[in-house]
Amino acid sequence: MLHAVDGVDFAIDGGRTLGVVGESGCGKSTLGRTILRLTEPTDGEVLYDGEDITRFSVPxxxxIRRDLQLIFQDPLSSLNPRMTVFEIIAEPLKVFRVTSGRDEMDDRVASLMKTVGLADRFSNSYPHELDGGRRQRIGIARALASNPRFIVCDEPVSALDVSIQAQILNLLMDLQEERGISYMFITHNLSVVKHISQEIMVMYLGQCIEKAPSEELFANPLHPYTRALLAAIPVPSLEARKKRKGAIKGEVSNPVDPKPGCRFAPRCSLVSGECAAEGVALRETCAGHFVACVKTGRAHE
Amino acid sequence: MPKGASKRGQVQMTWSRYRKSKLAMLGLVTVSVLFFAALAIPLFKDYEMAIEQDFSSRYQPIGAGHIFGTDQFGRDIFIRMVFGARISLLVGIATVSASLVAGAFIGAAAGYYGGRLDEILMRIMDVFLAIPNTLLAISIVAALGQGITNLLIALAISQVPSFARVVRASILTVKEQDYIEAARALGTSNARIIARHILPNAIGPIIVQTTLNVARTILNISSLSFVGLGISPPTPEWGSMLADAKPQMLQYPHLILIPGAAIAITVMAINLVGDGLRDALDPRLRN
Structure with a gap:
């Protein structure tokens, strides 16, 4: 049995951002989709305003779907190629019946396009006629159309040029400030996540292995995997090149029926017998900093 | 062309690629001429001319007064050909439209919902596909009785499976795209997702199948009429004209050559259009 996401616990407060970091295939996206019930969970709860939405009927x-939205990684494949920019942004307004009448809808779409920084003249363009940054702005406008309170951002800038990445990140942060939206920000780019989130969760093979406030995680990473991730951030200096060490060896182990104990153990430099023991739980080492590691977690206590 | 193309863009790109193929253009011109003849000429000629018998002018040769000559009852073959074309094309298009709608519903449901529904619907389609098309149509006509309506029903039913398969396959390729997920995140109803987001993006192969099925239907109408199960005399129809001409084919070969050639040319021209469309819409050939 493959568990793409297995026993992950977290909470996101209003107007805050949780960054979710991990390598490809660790279950970040599945986690995001499960929260929105685009993938049905086999077990567990998703509480929204204290109610478990996994038990909600379809109606x-x-x-509540208007409150919970999603921004995708690939801005082109997430936009229907047969619809114009206007139609794409108007679609949520029609589905949720947000606006009454054609004029109000025109106004709403125009103001949404303005909010995300899309010029009016693009409203009759098709997504493939625009560049990556503008496409992603369409995706953001669509997500904003229903006035959501929470948005899952699934690697929203990974497919963009670095110069555009900053623009999109700043747009997302401005929107958060103005509208008090909460984000779950999924990425494999640590510098991006540091920029945007107040709290960061590191995932490995479907499990949360470390969770801490952003500053704390970067200043004081505890899990060997988190340390290796941080060590892998390129530093633009010749000196740094010599000092670089701690790269992880090996491949992610098979996620089907994983062995008990720490899932990172086969690749870990600190591994010893006790790592194979049952149940490596998250424990709090200092305020708000949780880590699931037998070695470093205890050493810190 | 990138995989996501606009309505305008795609039509233009498809046309510019379609135009490059001489055979496809030949097919398109031929089909256009046939359509024009089948729809325009009957406006100036009386239908009576196609069925009224005139024994004083039987077996006229080609040329002189009657372009294609006259048949064993003295009827002008050209007029009969034109009215026959009208029936073939209209019945062909009507049946294909009906089976396209039915096939699209079945294929869309099977492809979109998947699982057991898919399994049940497609196995039923497989049963129909296992019976040869013409044989299936013959059995249905034999069961329902002769007549244009029954012919239409029989041909439509026999084409549904091929459409269901194509629509299902196209939908499976589009279903996994992110924009479908985005629509689901909006709580869009399944019917709206299929109609607004999936079908418009899966239309290419369906257009090709439609074109090719029109050709096949025209051939089937003629086949059924030839064996006496389709459109019955005196209504002019290419297949039944062939059957009528059979006894005198050695003395008066033009009686059988003209409808025969018309069937062959029409079917081939429509197939050329279909092939051309397939090539023009094929993403692997996009540049």
Whole structure:
């Protein structure tokens, strides 16, 4: 049995951002989709305003979907190629019946395009006629159309040029400030996540292995995997090149029926017998900093 | 062309690629001429001319007064050909439209919902596919009785499976795209997702199948009429004209050559259009 996401616990407060970091295939995206019930969970709870939405019926779910939105990684494949920019942004307004009448819808779409920084003249363009940054702005406008309170951002800048990445990140942060939206920000880019989130969760093979406030995680990483991730951030200096060490060896182990104990153990430099023991739980080492590691977690206590 | 192309863009790109193929253009011109003849000429000629018998002018040769000559009852073959074309094309298009709608519903449901529904629907389609098309149509006509309506029903039913398969396959390729997920995140109803987001993006192969099925239907109408199960005399129809001409084919070969050639040319021209469309819409050939 493959568990793409297995026993992950977290909470996101209003107007805050949780960054979710991990390598390809660790279950970041599945986690995001499960929260929105685009993938049905086999077990567990998703609480929204204290209610477990995994038990909601389809009409109940559709009623709260306007509050919970999603921004995708690939801005082209996430936009219907047969619809114009206007139609794409108007679609949520039609589905949720947000606006009454054609004029109000025109106004709403125009103001949404303005909010995300898209010029009016693009409203009759098709997504493939625009560049990556503008496409992603369409995706953001679509997500904003229903006035959501929470948005899952699934690697929203990974497919963009570095110069555009900053623009999109700043746009997302401005929107958060103005509208108090909460984000779950999924990425494999640590510098991006540091920039945007107050709290960071590191995932490995479907499990949360470390969770801490951003500053704390970067200043004081505890899990060997987190340390290796941080060590892998390129530093633009000749000196740094010589000092670089601690790269992880080996491949991610098979996620089907994983062995008990720490899932990172086969690749870990600190591994010893006790790592194979049952149940490596998250424990709090200092305020708000949780880590799931037998070695470093204890050493710090 | 990138995989996501706009409505305008795609039509233009497809046309510019389509135009490059001489055979496809030949097919398109031929089909256009046939359509024009089948729809325009009957406006100036009386339908009576196609069925009224005139024994004083039987077996006229080609040329002189009657372009294609006259048949064993003295009827002008050219007029009969034109009215026959009208029936073939209209019945062909009507049946294909009907089976396209039915096939699209079945294929869309099977492809979109998947699972057991897919399994049940497609196995039923497989049963129909296992019976040869013409044989299936013959059995249905034999069961329902002769007549244009029954012919239409029989041909439509026999084409549904091929459409269901194509629509299902196209939908499977589009279904996994992110924009479908985005639509689901909006709580869009399944019907709206299929109609607004999936079908418009899966239309290419369906257009090709439609074109090719029109050709096949025209051939089937003629085949059924030839064996006496399709459109019955005196209504002019290419297949039944062939059957009528059979006894005198050695003395008066033009009686059988003209409808025969018309069937062959029409079917081939429509197939050329279909092949051309397939090549023009094929993403692997996009540049």
């Amino acid at each position: 109940q779910m559709n009623a």
